[in-house]
Amino acid sequence: xxxxxxxxxxxxxxxxxxxxxxxxxxxxxxxxxxxxxxxxxxxxxxxxxxxxxxxxxxxxxxxxxxxxxxxxxxxxxxxxxxxxxxxxxxxxxxxxxxxxxxxxxxxxxxxxxxxxxxxxxxxxxxxxxxxxxxxxxxxxxxxxxxxxxxxxxxxxxxxxxxxxxxxxxxxxxxxxxxxxxxxxxxxxxxxxxxxxxxxxxxxxxxxxxxxxxxxxxx
Amino acid sequence: xxxxxxxxxxxxxxxxxxxxxxxxxxxxxxxxxxxxxxxxxxxxxxxxxxxxxxxxxxxxxxxxxxxxxxxxxxxxxxxxxxxxxxxxxxxxxxxxxxxxxxxxxxxxxxxxxxxxxxxxxxxxxxxxxxxxxxxxxxxxxxxxxxxxxxxxxxxxxxxxxxxxxxxxxxxxxxxxxxxxxxxxxxxxxxxxxxxxxxxxxxxxxxxxxxxxxxxxxx
DNA sequence: AATAATATTTAGGCAAATCTAAAAATATGT
DNA sequence: ACATATTTTTAGATTTGCCTAAATATTATT
Numbered sequence: 001x002x003x004x005x006x007x008x009x010x011x012x013x014x015x016x017x018x019x020x021x022x023x024x025x026x027x028x029x030x031x032x033x034x035x036x037x038x039x040x041x042x043x044x045x046x047x048x049x050x051x052x053x054x055x056x057x058x059x060x061x062x063x064x065x066x067x068x069x070x071x072x073x074x075x076x077x078x079x080x081x082x083x084x085x086x087x088x089x090x091x092x093x094x095x096x097x098x099x100x101x102x103x104x105x106x107x108x109x110x111x112x113x114x115x116x117x118x119x120x121x122x123x124x125x126x127x128x129x130x131x132x133x134x135x136x137x138x139x140x141x142x143x144x145x146x147x148x149x150x151x152x153x154x155x156x157x158x159x160x161x162x163x164x165x166x167x168x169x170x171x172x173x174x175x176x177x178x179x180x181x182x183x184x185x186x187x188x189x190x191x192x193x194x195x196x197x198x199x200x201x202x203x204x205x206x207x208x209x210x211x212x213x214x215x216x217x218x
Numbered sequence: 219x220x221x222x223x224x225x226x227x228x229x230x231x232x233x234x235x236x237x238x239x240x241x242x243x244x245x246x247x248x249x250x251x252x253x254x255x256x257x258x259x260x261x262x263x264x265x266x267x268x269x270x271x272x273x274x275x276x277x278x279x280x281x282x283x284x285x286x287x288x289x290x291x292x293x294x295x296x297x298x299x300x301x302x303x304x305x306x307x308x309x310x311x312x313x314x315x316x317x318x319x320x321x322x323x324x325x326x327x328x329x330x331x332x333x334x335x336x337x338x339x340x341x342x343x344x345x346x347x348x349x350x351x352x353x354x355x356x357x358x359x360x361x362x363x364x365x366x367x368x369x370x371x372x373x374x375x376x377x378x379x380x381x382x383x384x385x386x387x388x389x390x391x392x393x394x395x396x397x398x399x400x401x402x403x404x405x406x407x408x409x410x411x412x413x414x415x416x417x418x419x420x421x422x423x424x425x426x427x428x429x430x431x432x433x434x435x436x
Numbered sequence: 437a438a439t440a441a442t443a444t445t446t447a448g449g450c451a452a453a454t455c456t457a458a459a460a461a462t463a464t465g466t
Numbered sequence: 467a468c469a470t471a472t473t474t475t476t477a478g479a480t481t482t483g484c485c486t487a488a489a490t491a492t493t494a495t496t
Contacts (some may be wrong), residue, residue: 004453025474038454040475045452057461057474088331098325105323107316113306222483243444256484258445263482275444275491443492448485455480462473 001051003104006073007032008042009051010103012062013070018139020067022059071135077103078124078131079114085125086118092125092177093162125177127157127215141216145181146191146209153182154214156197161211169208174198181214219269221322224291225250226260227269228321230280231288238285240277289353295321296342296349297332303343304336310343310395311380343395345375345433359434363399364409364427371400372432374415379429387426392416399432 001009011031015023025043029036047054051066062070080102084090090098105111112133115121122138123129131137148154156179159166170176175197184201185194191206219227229249233241243261247254265272269284280288298320302308308316323329330351333339340356341347349355366372374397377384388394393415402419403412409424 002452026472034453035455036474037456037476041453084328088328088335090327090331094327098323098328101323101325102320105316105319107319109308109312110302110306110316113308117306220482244442252483253485254444255446255486259483437496439495441492441494444490446489447487450483450485452482453480454482456478458475458477460473460475462471464471465469466467 001069004042005046005049005051006069006104008039008046009062009066009070010073010077012052012060013067013074016062020061022061024059028060068135071131071137073103075131075133075135076105076111078128079111079118079121081124081126082118082121082130083114092158095125123157123215125157127155127213143214143216144210145183145195145212145214146193146206148183148214148216150183150186152214152216153180154216155179156181156212157215158213159211160213166211173202175212181212219287222260223264223267223269224287224322226257226264227280227284227288228291228295230270230278231285231292234280238279240279242277246278286353289349289355291321293349293351293353294323294329296346297329297336297339299342299344300336300339300348301332310376313343341375341433343375345373345431361432361434362428363401363413363430363432364411364424366401366432366434368401368404370432370434371398372434373397374399374430375433376431377429378431384429391420393430399430 008028011028012023015027015031025036025039028039028043032039043052043054043060046052046066047060050063051069052060052062054060077099080099081092081095084095084098085092115133121130127142129137129139142157143154144160145156156175156177158177159170179198182196183193184196187193191209193204193206193209195202195204226246229246230241233245233249243254243257246257246261250257261270261272261278264270264284265278268281269287270278270280272278295317298317299310299313302313302316303310333351339348345360347355360375361372362378363374374393374395376395377388397416400414401411402414405411409427411422411424411427413420413422
């Protein structure tokens with residue numbers, strides 16, 4: 001697969017939300033910041049190669065082959081993100097662009113050794129699951145904290161708003177990625193939440209809760 | 219710079235042996251396994267971009283800009299080689315192909331962090347020197363063991379012949395990359411050498427010595 | 437120095453991936 | 467259901483990097 005083909009396969013996978021739902025030409029064009037006519041061209045090629053199912057005007061889905069390819073790319077992307085954060089001290093919001101490049105490196109041996117070297121991580125720095133070598137992985141159960149049900153426990157894996165003000169708030173209140181959070185109670189009146197974070201009780205506003213992502217442990 | 223441009227710049231650098239000697243069109247074509255006419259095309263483009271000096275029929279040299287680019291690519295290539303060997307347990311002879319891909323990844327921050335993470339290595343797994351961030355580096359003093367003068371001390375950094383038989387020989391005799399070797403004496407008759415390796419005296423044939431590379435410590 | 441051999445460049449073309457503009461198919465609104 | 471709007475495809479052009487074949491320049495030989 002060429003670099004460009006890989007980009008399309010990955011985009012189709014993500015637009016299909018990991019399910020294998022049909023993705024339209026325009027959606028791909030928007031998602032990839034290109035023109036619909038370019039998408040049509042490429043989709044024909046991918047169809048010829050057996051990576052997508054395509055009928056004119058009907059949109060595309062990934063074939064089994066295409067889905068495997070997508071998972072392999074996603075796996076590489078997320079493993080590299082873990083590497084950048086865990087080993088090279090990048091912060092979680094700096095890694096995407098570089099991982100976009102690294103995901104195209106072709107060497108199965110390297111990626112398997114990298115996986116082992118990182119300790120076979122199950123989720124990436126944004127809380128998204130990392131497919132195993134054979135394409136298996138747990139569906140991501142990632143929610144904004146304010147959407148989590150009462151009693152739910154999860155790991156804080158990301159922020160939606162990465163403004164300096166918000167990050168400072170987290171720092172001051174000793175909330176960090178990786179912390180375990182349990183939803184104790186929700187106030188109906190203002191949507192604020194009582195949570196337990198790393199064993200400590202806390203009361204946070206809905207606004208805060210709506211900017212924190214939780215990885216729910218099933 | 220595109221991927222292809224980077225490949226040309228690197229090839230011109232290596233063919234010029236790191237000195238800035240003139241490199242011919244045919245030499246580049248051979249070195250890159252492509253056609254002379256393709257080289258002419260690309261060399262014109264590189265000249266327009268100020269990366270090489272080029273006059274028709276006269277061959278090319280790198281400009282200061284071109285040389286900086288080349289050193290940056292070589293730096294990345296060799297740092298990744300160290301990473302693959304030191305961290306991912308690749309052997310020295312497996313890394314080249316993957317490093318050829320990794321060297322094109324664009325992120326100055328990443329490569330600087332990688333450098334630090336690896337402990338600012340000075341030589342790669344083949345004994346070649348790694349340019350520093352600002353393009354400085356020690357000329358490689360890398361010699362075949364049988365060409366080293368008496369009394370010379372160096373580090374064993376590579377093999378010329380990587381046949382299984384030879385590697386087995388090294389293994390059986392406990393000679394490994396990284397070992398410190400001193401040339402004690404040379405027999406004129408058969409060219410065999412008396413060496414000290416990791417403190418232990420040894421007598422090896424010229425044939426063995428002519429397949430082992432030494433990185434001479436200045 | 438003239439000719440032969442070699443090296444290099446030019447000219448013209450091809451494939452990949454993109455684009456614009458126009459045509460065709462599908463979807464939407466009343 | 468019909469006209470209109472939107473989506474998708476086609477047709478034709480462009481750029482990058484490469485190719486072959488032919489032309490031109492340089493180098494080597496006698």
